[in-house]
Amino acid sequence: MPLTLLVTMLLGFALSVSIAVSIGGSAMLGLAIFDPQRLVLAPKEMFTAIDKFPLAAVPFFILAGNLMETGGISRRLVDFAKSLVGGVQGGLPMSCVLTCMIFAAVSGSSVATTFAIGAILIPALIRHGYPREYAAALQATSAELGVIIPPSIPMILFGVSAEVSIGELFIAGFGPGLLIGGVLMLFVHLYCRWKGWGLQDGEGRLGVGRASRNAAWALLMPVIILGGIYGGVFTPTEASVVAVFYALTVGLFIHRELSLADLLPVLRKSLVSSAVILFIIANAGLFAFLITRAGIPEAIGAWLTEVLRSPAMFLLGVNAALFVIGMFIETSAAIIVLAPILVPVARHFGVDPVHFGTIMVVNLALGMITPPFGVNLFAACTVARISLDRIVRHLLPFVAVIIGCLMLITYLPGISLTLRDWVYPPAVVAPVPGPTPAIGPV
Secondary structure (H helix, E strand, C coil): CHHHHHHHHHHHHHCCCCHHHHHHHHHHHHHHHHCHHHCCHHHHHHHHHHCCHHHHHHHHHHHHHHHHHHCCHHHHHHHHHHHHHCCCCCHHHHHHHHHHHHHHHHHCCHHHHHHHHHHHHHHHHHHCCCCHHHHHHHHHHHHHHHHCCCCCHHHHHHHHHHCCCHHHHHHHCHHHHHHHHHHHHHHHHHHHHHHCCCCCCCCCCCCHHHHHHHCHHHHHHHHHHHHHHHCCCCCHHHHHHHHHHHHHHHHHHHCCCCCHHHHHHHHHHHHHHHHHHHHHHHHHHHHHHHHHHCCHHHHHHHHHHHHCCCHHHHHHHHHHHHHHHHHHCCHHHHHHHHHHHHHHHHHHCCCCHHHHHHHHHHHHHHHHHCCCCCHHHHHHHHHHCCCHHHCHHHHHHHHHHHHHHHHHHHHCCHHHHHHHHHHCCCCCCCCCCCCCCCCCCC
């Protein structure tokens, strides 16, 4: 059965069948051929895969991101970022990265970040003389931060699949997210100076004070969401509902750029996006159930333990494998299928599961900007109105920068775990007192 599952799934990918149908169809075919009496288990396992309370955060964070886009919050965040870094050469591309970092602290979705910020900044970059292909590549790469900086939908999926604390994963994502964002901003600044781009990026830039006042409600949003999570006021799932309520209130009654007529299209768009993700999770859950029953996780774990004899080699091998897998399999599906397999092996090598979760999310997020199935690339190309093949040349330097950051995150666990250990200090286990030694005669 395992070989049939793998071959069928890969054949579906090769024939451009959707990810969810390829995964679910291979699982159904495997059951029908090898164990037809148990086909009744298929709907049960698919329902079980999505019958998890933390997954309720996925549609709400997607809805919050779409409400921010329509309600004017995204535009104000762009103006604020431009006021901070837009005055230097290459400041507009740097504003793109910084805006995506702020937007990521609420939306949790890279695709939502691509559309919300790209709709504003890609045309602005083109007007300021940047190549259309470069603008699309930059936006797709910057939006990747949407799944690294918390709250993050892939981190929620990893936490559910690997039974790891979602709160710890969220706090651990700040270090990698800030590292990648900072390195990207430095890179685009130096690259623009080398190319001679962006000499007029400061035109039309608001002052910091005015931009801050305009964006005050937008900037308060991540403070409330993340502060509530780490302050123990609400869980990450409840935070997603608070994000929707806040974005709705600000858009309707404060900025007044969101009307009741806009709500139906926003809800429809969010519903479709959520349904696609949950359908992938349901099919991946069935696939994961079958490979677990077949003993594949234990076999892979034993093989990795035998071949990769040190933690450093294990992490290098996993990174190489995940990079290739992320090019062909959607991030959510890859996490649902692979996390239960790889986390026990990571524990065997002494790798903290929260650290491993950040490595896995950052690596698979690369798949969002690598052909042939990079969802961010398709979204950015849609906004920029160009074909995918035209941005590859401009995309390669960004991929190299992210890979360099990934290596630092992999082999310097403090980037992920220092803040986690400060917020969630390890429990100190008191020593168990032994029997009192007998006192003999003096």
